[in-house]
Amino acid sequence: MSAHDQLLVVIDPVARRSDGESVRIAKDVLCGGSEAKICLPEGPEEFARALARRGSRRPVVIGDDRALLRAVSLLYRDRWLGDGALSLIPVGPAVELAHSLGVPPGPVAAARAVLDGVVRRLDLLVDESDGVVVGDLTIPASPVPVGAGTVWGACRHLARSLVRPAPVPAARIHRQRLRVEADGMVLADLNREVEGVTVRTAGGRAEVLIQPGGSGEPLTAKALTVTVSGPDFRYRADTQVTGPVRTRTWTLRPGAWGLTLPYQPPP
Numbered sequence: 001m002s003a004h005d006q007l008l009v010v011i012d013p014v015a016r017r018s019d020g021e022s023v024r025i026a027k028d029v030l031c032g033g034s035e036a037k038i039c040l041p042e043g044p045e046e047f048a049r050a051l052a053r054r055g056s057r058r059p060v061v062i063g064d065d066r067a068l069l070r071a072v073s074l075l076y077r078d079r080w081l082g083d084g085a086l087s088l089i090p091v092g093p094a095v096e097l098a099h100s101l102g103v104p105p106g107p108v109a110a111a112r113a114v115l116d117g118v119v120r121r122l123d124l125l126v127d128e129s130d131g132v133v134v135g136d137l138t139i140p141a142s143p144v145p146v147g148a149g150t151v152w153g154a155c156r157h158l159a160r161s162l163v164r165p166a167p168v169p170a171a172r173i174h175r176q177r178l179r180v181e182a183d184g185m186v187l188a189d190l191n192r193e194v195e196g197v198t199v200r201t202a203g204g205r206a207e208v209l210i211q212p213g214g215s216g217e218p219l220t221a222k223a224l225t226v227t228v229s230g231p232d233f234r235y236r237a238d239t240q241v242t243g244p245v246r247t248r249t250w251t252l253r254p255g256a257w258g259l260t261l262p263y264q265p266p267p
Contacts, residue, residue, distance in 0.1 A: 007036040007087075007114070008054045010047060010071070012063030015091040016040070022107040026062055026089045029111035036060075048074050058085070060114055064092025069238050072257060073132050076124065085119040085258030097135050097238060102261045113262040121255035123201040125226075127248055131237065137199040137250065139228060139235045140174050175213045178230040182208050182223035190230055199226050199250060206252045225251045 009030055015023055030036045037057060039050040047067075051059055051074050061071045068088050075081045089110040090098040102120065104110050125133035175193040179186065188194055193213035200207050205222040212219065227249040228235075234243030 005034040005115075006057045007034045007060050008039065008050070008057035009036050009060045009062065010039045010041060010050045012047065012061065012067035012092065013040075013042055014067065014093070015063045018064075018093055019091050022091045023062055026091065026107035026111045029108055030060065030114060033115040044070065047071075051075065052078070058087060060087040060089065062089045062091050064090060064094045065097040066094065066239055067092070068098055069132075069134060069240070072124075072134055073130075076126070076132050076257065077130050081257040085260055087114040087117075087260040089114065094239065100135070101259060103259070104262055109262075114260055117260045117262050119258040120261045121258050123204065124253045124256040125199065125201060125206060125237075125250040126253050126256070127250050131242070133199070133201075133237045133250065135200065135238045137235060137237050139178065139197040139233055140176060176230065176233055178228055178233065180208065180210060181227040182206075182221045183225055185221070185223075187219055187221055188212070197228060201252060204252070204254045206250065223252075225249060 007030060009027065011023055011027070027036075027038065031038075041047040041050050047070060051071060059071065059075070061067050068086075068090075071086055071088075072081070075084070075086060088098055088103050089107060090103055090105065091107065095105075099105055101122070104113055122134075125137060127133075175195050177190045177192070178188060178194055178197065179190050180188040180194075180197055187208065188197075188210050194210055195213050196211040198209045202222065205224065206226050208221045208223065208226055210219040227247065229247035232244035232246060234241055235245075235248070236242075
């Protein structure tokens with residue numbers, strides 16, 4: 001078999017506990033079409049060691065969005081993602097982010113994509129401590145259910161709240177005074193409150209959306225670097241809440257990682 005057919009399959013423990021049948025099916029498909037080394041880590045440290053010892057094998061993660069984000073973070077810090085590609089079979093309680101990236105649902109379809117798919121280069125948001133964001137970044141750290149990384153920010157939450165039977169009490173709206181800069185341009189400053197800031201990758205740029213306090217119109221901008229500063233604030237990067245911090249800068253890394261996805265013939 002070629003090097004392309006030699007896989008390192010890391011099966012996240014959450015996937016094994018939550019849906020052992022899907023794990024078994026995915027493993028059978030992979031082993032039937034490749035030379036696959038199977039790793040069964042029991043926790044984050046063993047997960048990291050398994051990826052670090054991948055050698056020339058292509059890494060494949062069977063797990064949910066948290067497992068995907070853990071793998072992307074580890075491989076980015078290892079400076080491998082720029083040349084290599086990660087494969088994922090989404091299994092677990094939260095797989096919305098994986099599906100939004102184009103990974104097909106179902107263990108058979110996802111495993112076939114690993115074997116027969118193509119690599120798509122995707123952007124990353126990276127902060128000064130090498131923390132990575134694959135989907136959305138939100139401030140304040142909104143109480144989005146785990147796995148809802150594909151929800152587009154504060155404005156979408158606001159729009160949803162308008163159609164709910166019971167309005168959100170004003171006391172629950174958390175406003176902050178934040179300074180938001182996009183490529184050095186000040187979009188919001190400490191003299192005005194904001195209800196939310198969302199940052200996401202959007203075609204080679206970071207798209208910034210600011211929901212001002214009160215009845216002001218949302219403000220959007222695109223940039224390569226975004227800096228947020230102010231009193232202690234927390235933020236949600238995909239499924240992970242971080243903070244409090246007083247300043248943080250995210251830089252867009254175009255095409256920084258590769259994900260194996262199903263082949264799509266040209267129209």
